[in-house]
Amino acid sequence: xxxxxxTLLSEFLTQLETLETRLLSWGVxxxxxxxxxxxxxxxxxxxxxxxxxxxxxxxxxxHRFIFEAEVRRYRTRMAESVRLLVHLRQMFPGxxxxxxxxxxxxxxFSVKPRRYPERNRSPESLLEEVQADVQLDP
Numbered sequence: 001x002x003x004x005x006x007t008l009l010s011e012f013l014t015q016l017e018t019l020e021t022r023l024l025s026w027g028v029x030x031x032x033x034x035x036x037x038x039x040x041x042x043x044x045x046x047x048x049x050x051x052x053x054x055x056x057x058x059x060x061x062x063h064r065f066i067f068e069a070e071v072r073r074y075r076t077r078m079a080e081s082v083r084l085l086v087h088l089r090q091m092f093p094g095x096x097x098x099x100x101x102x103x104x105x106x107x108x109f110s111v112k113p114r115r116y117p118e119r120n121r122s123p124e125s126l127l128e129e130v131q132a133d134v135q136l137d138p
Contacts, residue, residue: 005051005059012045012056013065013076017111020079024109029083032073038066082109 016033023031033041035057042053042060060066061074069075075083086107089100 001059001063006063008046008049008051008056009060009063009065012042012060014114015041015045016066016076017078020076021109021111024079024082027107029079029086031079032069032075033066035072035074038074082107 016038020031023029038057038060039053042056046053046056057066061068064077066074066076067080069080086102086104088103089097090103091097091100
C-alpha cells in the first residue's frame with residue numbers, strides 16, 4: 001500500500017471519528033455506521049479520486065481502522081475502545097456478570113488532533129538537554 005493511500009485512509013478515519021465524537025461526548029457509546037453509510041461517506045470523501053469506495057472500505061477494515069462490531073454495523077477503533085471501557089463490569093464469585101456493577105460510573109470524552117513528534121534530534125543532544133535541567137546519576 002502506498003503512502004498516499006495510507007494518508008487517505010487516515011484522513012477518512014479522522015472524519016469518521018469526528019462523527020462518532022458527537023455521540024461519545026454525550027455518553028452514547030453504542031452508535032455505529034451501516035455499511036451503506038460508510039460507502040456513501042467514502043464516495044463523498046473520494047469524489048475526485050479513481051478509488052472505488054467499496055474497495056476503500058475494505059482497505060479500512062483490512063488495516064483495522066474500522067471493524068465490524070455487529071452484522072454489517074461498523075465502528076472505528078476509537079469508538080469501540082470507549083464502548084468497551086464504559087461497559088466494563090466488576091465480577092464477584094457466585095454472581096452472574098450481567099448483574100455486576102459497572103466499573104466506570106461516569107466519563108468525559110475529549111478529542112484533540114493527532115500529533116507526532118518530529119524525529120530530527122539525536123539521542124545525544126536530547127541527553128545533553130535533559131542533563132542540563134536534571135541531575136542524572138549513572
